[in-house]
Amino acid sequence: MLKKILIANRGEIAVRVIRACQEMGIATVAVYSEIDREAMHTQIADEAVCIGPAKSKDSYLNMQNIISATVLTGAQAIHPGFGFLSENSKFAKMCEECNIKFIGPDPETIDNMGNKSKAREIMIKAGVPVIPGTEGAVKDLEDALFQAKKIGFPVMIKASAGGGGRGIRIVKEESEFKKAFETARSEAEVAFGDDTMYIEKFVEEPKHIEFQILGDDFGNIVYLGERDCSIQRRNQKVLEEAPSPIMTEELRKKMGEAAVKAAKAVNYKNAGTIEFLLDKHGNYYFMEMNTRIQVEHPITEMVTGIDLLKEQINIASGEELTFKQEDIKVTGHAIECRINAENPDRGFMPSPGEIKYLYTPGGLGVRLDSAAYQGYVIPPTYDSMIGKLIVYGRDRKEAISRMRRALGEFIIEGVDTNIDFQYRIINNKAFIEGKYNTGFISKEFNL
Template sequence: MLKKILIANRGEIAVRIIRACQELGIATVAVYSEIDRDAMHTQIADEAVCIGPAKSQDSYLNMQNIISATVLTGAQAIHPGFGFLSENSKFAKMCEECNIVFIGPDAETIDNMGNKSKAREIMINAGVPVIPGTEGAVKGLEDALLEAEKIGFPVMIKASAGGGGRGIRVVKEKSEFKKAFETAQTEAKVAFGDDTMYIEKFIEDPRHVEFQILGDNFGNILYLGERDCSIQRRNQKVLEESPSPVMTEELRKKMGETAVKAAKAVNYRNAGTIEFLLDKHGDFYFMEMNTRIQVEHPITEMVTGTDLLKEQIKISSGHEIAFKQEDVKISGHAIECRINAENPEKGFRPSPGQIKALNFPGGIGVRIDSAVFQGYIIPPTYDSMIAKLIVYGRDREEALNKMKRALGEFVIEGVDTNIDFQYKILNNRSFIEGKYNTGFINKEFNL
């Protein structure tokens, strides 16, 4: 087992990783920017090292400083969490060259699956169903329009290096294409430094269903059920649940085995997620692979009883996965609400500031993943998510009732939050009946 791990992240995921390490008897090193000096992750780790000023590019994205902190503290491995450097193949390669274990897949896998058009080609060759579209990146506007006409409108223009909903445009008619393509391309260049694009058929009213997979260094790859992530605002996930309300045992097996096939196509190791679009006819299509732990991983942990962070660390320590596919059982129902410091009434404007009063909900089957505390000052510099509220019930009805109760107990004063908005989602008739898709928030709340 690894003896010391540096966590190249901040906030609730850094706290989550540190806790997993502590339970495995592993020493931890936190890194922090100057504005995060008093953050929770710096306080609960065994050591903490400042890696730069507040801006991400000067600290949490500063590869050289993070590698230096790892060498300085004698850490053997780096856990990147999610976001920041978690899917940066250059950073994974740097770790390898410095004889540091990167807790995640290798640089080649990150490269192959991080480029959406390349990933699509790999999946086609592996026999994994993909959304009809271009086999690789388009050469420019004229080529893109030609391909869009072949596929048939509506289409999606997508950035090859995309993520987080950026560099994506839906085009319903040919007359809208030129402007949408140029806008998406510009956005992609700014966000990712890469303006290569590809075109896909737009699947109307789909569900976003993803499968958690684990792969080790001995060729074992397993799937641990699905998460329904269809409740989204502008391609950003808001609430997730597991299992999906529309899932059957037969469909789960079919999608899960396809997810394993996709992972085997790139010899995947560590934790990852295969994301699918599931249409109203029960047909599903590969969308992308996330080569890291997901924000919504806790709901899979709740329904399978598997600690995914510990599994990541064990795999990176050279251990074989200790269970088989037939041992994975889905039991009960879990829901996660992302709690953000933002104002839904004002266009979801971020709301940094000091938390003046705080009460976390509790009770059986209620989990909080957070790094905030009373008196904590939420900086304006980073993502607005401040907590994840996760509940577990024997069935979906119990989980829904428990989440409503827990949201009612959740008090944060001093900043605006989306708690009331989450409560509105849970009380929506279509959501209660499980009749929703990725257009739910836009349709029900006109947002």
């Protein structure tokens, strides 16, 4: 078992990892930028090391400084959380070369699944359903337009190295294609340093369904049910629930087995997520794989009773999974609302600043994953997430009622938040009836 782990992240995910380590009797090292000196993760870890100035590139993306902090403190492993370096194969390789355990998959796996056009090729070879599209990256604008016409409009232009909704454009007509392609390519170059693009068919009215998987060093891979992540704004997830309100046992088994097949195709180890688009006819297509823990992992924990962070650490320690597929049961219903410091009435403008008053909800079936506290100053440098409000109920109806109650109790003063907006979603008729897809927010709220 690992004895000391450095957490190469910040915010609520750093706190989440530290808590799992504390319960396992593992010492922890927090790293922080100068602006995060008073952040919660620095206060609850056993040790804390400053790794640079506020800008991410100088601190949380500074591989050399993070490796140096790991060596300096004698940590045996690094947990990257999500975002920052969590899907950076160069960093995973650097850890390997320095004899530091990277708590995640192998660098080669990150490379294969991080490049979306390469991942697509691997899935086609493995027999996993994929969205019709180019089998690799397009050469240039002319080739891209030719492929789009061949696939048939509407299409999606996507960055091969994309993520977080960037480098993506939906094109419904040929006349819109040139401008959309050039804009998406420029955005990809700025965001990822890679302007390689590919084209795929745009699936209309889709559900975004993802399957959590775990794989160990002994070739065992299991799926832990699905999460419905269709409530999105501009490709950014807002609210997630597990299980999906439209899922059947038969469909879950088929999609879960496809997720395992996808993971086995790259000899996957540790926690990962296979993301699918599910159309209104019940057809599902591989979209991408996230080779890390997901923001929305708590809802899977709530309905399966499995601590995904502890499983990550056990796998990284060389332990075999202690359960098989038939042991995993999805029970009850869980919902997660992402609580952000932003103003929905002003285009979801970020609202950094001091939290002057904070009252958090509680009670049976309520969980809050957060690094915020009264008096904490949310910096303008990073994302605006304050925390994740998670509820569990015996069924979906109870979970919705519990989330409605929990949101009503949640009070944050000093910064703008999206709590009221989440309350509007949870009370929306289409949401309550489970009749929604990825276009829900634009359709119901015109946003």
